Amino acid sequence: MNRKTLVLPAVVGLLAPVLAACGGSDSGSGSGDPIRVGTTDTFTATKDAPAPVDPAYAYDVGTWNILRQTVQTLMVQPKGEGDPVPEAAQSCGFTDSGNERYACKLRSGLKFSNGDSITAEDVKYSIERALRIKADSGVFALLSTIDTVEAKGDDEVIFHLKTADATFPYKLSTPVAGIVNPKDYEKDKLRDGFDVDGSGPYTFQADVDGDHIVSATFTKNPNYKGALKVNNDKVVMKSFASADAMGDAIDKGDIDVMTRAMTPSQINKLDAGKDKAVDLVEMPGLEIRYLAFNTNANSVKTKAVRQAMAQIIDRSELVSKVYGTQAEPLYSLVPATITGHSNSFFNKYGDPSVSKAKTMLERAGITTPVRITLHYTTDHYGAASKQEFEILEKQLNKSGLFDVDIKGSPWTTFRPAEQKGQYDVYGMGWFPDFADADNYLAPFLDKDNFLGSPYANSDIRNTLIPESRREADRQAASKSLTEIQDIVAEDVPVIPLWQGKQYVAARDDITGTAYALNSSSTLQLWELGRGVS
Incomplete structure (x- = not known):
């Protein structure tokens, strides 16, 4: 039987923990064959990233x-x-x-x-x-x-x-x-x-072919002492070149669990119950996608260019054509389910409007069409990335204000080039380190930010981020967090696009799948076990 399980999201709020003991739990006694997990994540050691x-x-x-x-x-x-x-x-x-x-x-x-x-x-x-x-x-x-x-x-x-x-x-x-x-x-x-x-709960052994991991074996660590209960003895994780290949493997029984990233069509098929041996589990997700700018690059250095792009992009069309019900339009770096979220981009730009974008560019003295290349990674955020960028390209070019082309690169090329400032505009995703608004703002806007972005706002860095971090009650931090989001909507160092749900597919004798991923997309292999089909 195919079943779809919706795990209800927790109320997100951060309270300072007190000094209270938390006892460890004994590991479970997993048995039988290793649990085999598939992923399209790639693990490669390169000259730019050897570790x-x-x-x-x-x-x-x-x-x-x-x-x-x-x-x-x-x-x-x-x-x-x-x-x-x-x-x-x-x-x-x-x-x-x-x-x-x-x-x-x-x-x-x-x-x-x-x-x-x-x-x-x-x-x-x-x-x-x-x-x-x-x-x-x-x-x-x-x-x-x-x-x-x-x-x-x-x-x-x-x-x-x-x-x-x-x-x-x-x-x-x-x-x-x-x-x-x-x-x-x-x-x-x-x-x-x-x-x-x-x-940790497992030891790790990688099966390596050249410069990348083909599969990895996680074996229960007999010396582990901690809060986690380990429900299996061994998990083997295999990296697949495509979501289709991963899907074929679960259909044949070569793997037991399918994780990120499945295609929208695979999710729709499983959701419809067409595969009676494989269950789909839907979980709340805090993943976001966004466009980022090298604000020093000539093509997008003028704020009006970035604002005009924000004014033209139609998130609803983008989501409906590529992801359907698996994602929602996003109007801030902070997802709608996180305390402190504000719809700052919608508040500033409203519905998509070519005429408003044209006025912005004319007032700034920008000659149109503005020539821009949108860069995206072909193998890191799922197979739908290309279609997503084709729609963005079409939306911007249809306005007549931009002359856009798109270029995809594998992650091992894309990420180092982005870090070196070689891309003017590029698409990225973010899976939060932890479920708090600070983790959707500081990594992009603070000093030593994740993107290596040249954008720097002294009010955000020196006043608003520190103010927000003083508040143990995260609702009390909302004023500072909203100000940050409003500044981002004005200056547009990034354009948020959508936030998505997340899914796990598993053969029906696998237990613990409802907790295999948490809202931060943390894979929790220790939750998996074998039951009765």
Whole structure:
């Protein structure tokens, strides 16, 4: 029987956790054959990115999903969403009224997978290593509010922050804050290749062909101590060149679970119940897609050009033609389900209008049509990306104000070129590090931002982001968050396009699929098990 399960979204709000112990749970006793999981994520080591799975470098959903299974963090997102809870820690919390001192006490008996004991010094080493290396992926910026890290005895770690940061517990749940063994990870150098060692629920072994991972085996770590219950002994994850190939594999029974990214047509087919042996699970998703600008590039340096594009693009048409009910138009970097969201782009631009866009360009003295290339990645955000950009191209060219073409590149080429500022306009996706408005704003707008964007607004960086982080009650931060979103709609360093749902497909003897992904697209392999077909 095909069934579609909708997991209701949690109420999103961030409260500062208190110092309360959270006991670990014993691992489950998985049995039978390994659970086989398919993905279209690619894992490649290149000259520009030779260390794709080092916690101090990795900053995309695919590599983070490897690290979340293998490298333990002090905090973790709980089953069913909500505020983070202790994982490698026994307890964590702010110890001052200003949210500037955060202390964690480690669980007793923590060990790396090789049996080495974990101490507070190892945690300190791991955090300081990521900050010291300052990888060009920009992931270290998640830890940018840390001033110093103090190891007190063997089991207490104290973080002294530069400024108040109510989101800090969430940041400690991300892989960049993962605990690594100093024996395996040098202090000042990234670890090249695909070896991963940690203290998480699984150990990791990659099957590598040349410079990329073909498949990866996750084996239950006998030394793991933490908050997660592991419901299987082994998971094998295979990387497929296309969603169609992945779909063929689940139809044949070669894999048990299909994760990101399925095509819209595959989802529609499964939703219709045409495959009785495979179940589709729909979950709330916080993924967003957007256009980003190199605001120093001649073609889009003038704000009016970016504003005119924002005025022309028809999100509703884009979503309906490509994704249907699987996505919704988005008018801010912050998704509609996140506390602090504001429809700032709709408030400013309203419905699409060529005449308004024309007036904007005329007032700025811009000669039309404006010649622009829209760049997108062919293999990182799903097979529908090309169709999405074809529609954007058509919308902008139909206005007569732009002369647009599109160009697709594989992620291994696209991402380094984007980071080096080689693209004037390019399409990106964002899977949140944690479900808070700050994580949809600071990574794009703060210093050392994820995009390497030259756009800088002093009010956002120096006043509004710090103000919003002082508020443990995230509703109270809404005024500052709304101001940030309004400035973005005015200056247009990015154009938000849509936010999407997420799906898992599994053969009907697989259990735990409702929790296989959380709202931040974290793959939780430990939730999967085998039942009765």
